Amino acid sequence: MEDIKDKWALVTGASRGIGLRVARALGDKGCRVILHSRKLEGTKHILDELTLKGVKAYSIAAELDSIEQVELLIKEVGNLTNDNLDILYNNAAIMTPYRETFEPTFEDYLSSFLVNSIVPAKLCDAFIPGMLQRDWGRIVNVTSGIENEPQLMAYSCSKAAIDRYVRDMVPTLKGTNVLLNLMDPGWLRTDLGGESAPNSPDSVLPGALVPVLLNKVEGSGKLYQAQNYS
Numbered sequence: 001m002e003d004i005k006d007k008w009a010l011v012t013g014a015s016r017g018i019g020l021r022v023a024r025a026l027g028d029k030g031c032r033v034i035l036h037s038r039k040l041e042g043t044k045h046i047l048d049e050l051t052l053k054g055v056k057a058y059s060i061a062a063e064l065d066s067i068e069q070v071e072l073l074i075k076e077v078g079n080l081t082n083d084n085l086d087i088l089y090n091n092a093a094i095m096t097p098y099r100e101t102f103e104p105t106f107e108d109y110l111s112s113f114l115v116n117s118i119v120p121a122k123l124c125d126a127f128i129p130g131m132l133q134r135d136w137g138r139i140v141n142v143t144s145g146i147e148n149e150p151q152l153m154a155y156s157c158s159k160a161a162i163d164r165y166v167r168d169m170v171p172t173l174k175g176t177n178v179l180l181n182l183m184d185p186g187w188l189r190t191d192l193g194g195e196s197a198p199n200s201p202d203s204v205l206p207g208a209l210v211p212v213l214l215n216k217v218e219g220s221g222k223l224y225q226a227q228n229y230s
């Protein structure tokens, strides 16, 4: 298991749900944690909690459906870390409305692909080259086990796209100590998962951290299912 003390980690969507648990767990491991959500107020509670524990934590706000704000986020992370981001936890996502089969709208596809696939891909594009130069990085893209729900087709297709990004990047990362993997949290009672989900949000740990703590030999391109570790 890798020692990640003092590593710089960015967690998107750290204000609540799964991202909040992941940010807290990375702080407990001694990382310097950059907390992202739409508004600075969203992460204030976890920023205060981590700072009180002696963790070096920072908040950045960005709407991930705005290309301009994503570009600013990338710049801010670069400035804060002196271009040394070590861990990218691509967690933030939106769920599309539940609609009749064949009824998802253009807007459902556009918004979910932008936030759930294009932005995580661009964050990978922005930070993986620096990780490769330093030969250390851990990137986790949060996916979903959703299947056979055509009513949520736009959401599930957007997750499939990010799965494909991971798969097709494997040859580029082969033999390096930059590991890019997928994490499926299971169905959890978060704002996105809804009240009917069988699992508590806390059940995402310790599994959600497994792809961050991997040794180099474990490689890239695998799917880690958090519920297998709870």
Ligand SMILES: NC(=O)c1ccc[n+]([C@@H]2O[C@H](COP(=O)([O-])OP(=O)(O)OC[C@H]3O[C@@H](n4cnc5c(N)ncnc54)[C@H](OP(=O)(O)O)[C@@H]3O)[C@@H](O)[C@H]2O)c1
Binding pocket: 012, 013, 014, 015, 016, 017, 018, 019, 036, 037, 038, 039, 042, 062, 063, 064, 065, 090, 091, 092, 093, 094, 115, 142, 143, 144, 145, 184, 185, 186, 187, 188, 189, 190, 191, 192, 193, 194, 197
């Ligand atoms: N919960 C489940 O059952 C489940 C199952 C499979 C996969 N997942 C995946 O797990 C990840 C986290 O889900 P969750 O259940 O923890 O969701 P959540 O509780 O709804 O939290 C979503 C997080 O993403 C941020 N976010 C959403 N849209 C954003 C946008 N347009 N711009 C910036 N930030 C945005 C939110 O920030 P604000 O607070 O600022 O809005 C929040 O921090 C997602 O990738 C999701 O697809 C969840």
